[in-house]
Amino acid sequence: MRDTDLSLGDLIDMQIRTSGPISLATYMGLCLTHPSRGYYRTSDPLGVGGDFITAPEISQTFGEMIGAWIADLYVQMGSPDAITVLELGPGRGTLMADALRVATRVPGFSDALNLQLMETNAALIEMQRDKLAAFGPQWTEDIGELPPSPLIVIANEFFDALPVRQFVKREEKWFERCIGLADGRRVFGLSPTPYDGTLLGEAFSNAKDGEVAEIGLAGRQLMEQLGRTIAPRGGAILTIDYGYEHTQPxxxxxxxxxxxxxDPLAEPGKADLTTHVDFEALGHAARIAGLTIHPLVTQGHFLTSLGLEDRHSALSKTNPDKAEQLRSAFxxxxxxxxMGTLFKAFCASSPGLAPAGFVSR
Incomplete structure (x- = not known):
């Protein structure tokens, strides 16, 4: 049988049989970003016909509020002659199209804008190309290659899909959770070798037997890289995702x-795999890189503080036939x-900026 005839599940099983159990991080990475069979490489997961609906697809006003947020930062930074806006995982381009429709109303912003997108899905790239054509988008796979202008990063439901490692406490020791095979089926198990605890901090010092430490190393590394990119040039990172404020078992x-x-093990590459974001860990990584961390707020607080309610009210008055739809979306x-409480808005910025929505609770 040729490799092209094998499913991703078959390939993962072959790897396990050949080399032994794999970590959860390795499994997630294969499921989501395998070059030819990964979930985010091969499908359009968004919308009613997909696997989930994200906030930009619920209402245009979500992206519009983010556009106002970007525009406010641009003005705070002195309306520079060049500014890079980078979106991580831009989906169909809906959020950024709505955001830039608002931000480009600010004098000077259109001429200054360098729009960069980080995307791995060929079909979604074509949708982004079409929807964002007016803004001259470019696609990048390397943050280090971004131009040296001030940088604003937008990441909506992005960090939750980055691979994590899991460790389980057993009799005062930690063991990494792995995926292996039992009777020909993929199953969770534990490494027989105790973990040295390098990645575990004080948050897990009092963990009870059987509790799990979930470590998003990929997210931390990406946040630190973004922070070190922004620190010398100015800018900010906005992340909206579901997660928890403090690191915890x-x-x-x-x-x-x-x-x-x-079942996360049933059909690799056919389902979205996510974990809740550890915002305290992301904040620590950004702080190490030299950025200021602003108080974590709920998505509801963030959007309403930017004027979402007034925007919906105005739209309802001009589109009375859609008033109920707008009320439901709000x-x-x-x-x-x-989504208002489950989802959180996280912001890290260069010192001296006061990003809208984060000044106070």
């Missing part, structure tokens, strides 16, 4: 397929029982 791995929870984006 807990296992949050989940798989989503067709808007339903799924509640979904800001409601405490929906």
């Amino acid at each position: 807990g296992e949050t791995l989940q798989a989503l397929s067709r808007h339903e929870y799924a 509640e979904r984006l800001t409601g405490s029982s929906q």
Whole structure:
């Protein structure tokens, strides 16, 4: 049988049989970004026909608020002659199209803008190319190659999909969680060798037997790289995602397929795999790089402080036939029982900036 005839699950099983169990981080990386079979390489997961719906697809006003946020920072930085806006995982380009429709109303912004997108999915790149054509987008795979102008980074539901490692406490020792095979099926297990605890800090010192330490090393490394890129030139990072404010024990791995929870081991490459974001760890990485960390706020607080309610009210008055749809979208984006509280807005910026939405709670 040729490799092209094998599923990603077959390839992973062959790797396990050949080299032994693999870490969760390795498994997630293969499932999501395998060059020819990875979930984010081969499918359009967004929308009703996909596996999940993100905030930009719920209402244009989500992106518009982020556009106002970008524009405010641009003015705070003195309206520089050049500014780079980078979006990580821009999906169909919806968020950025809505954001730039607002931001480009600010004098000088259009001429200064250098739009950069980090995307691995060929089909989504074509959608982005079409939707963002007016803004001259460019695609990058290397943050180190960005131009030296001030940099604003937008990452909506991006860090939750980066691979994590998990360690389980057993009799005062930590063991890494791995994926192996039992009776021909993929199963979770533990490495037989105790982990030395290099990545574990005080947050896990009092963990109980059986508790899990979930370490997003890839997210930390990316945040530090972004921070070191922004620090000497000025700018900010805005991350909106679901997660927790303080590092803590807990296992949050989940798989989503067709808007339903799924077995994360069942069909590699066919379901979205995510974990909750550890915002304290991201903040620590950004602080090491020289950035200022602003108080974490809920998505609901962030959006309403930027004027989301007024924007929905204005749209309802000019589009009365869509008033109920707009009311439903507002509640979904800001409601405490929906995305408003579960999702958090995180910001790290160069010192001296006061990003909108983060000045106070």
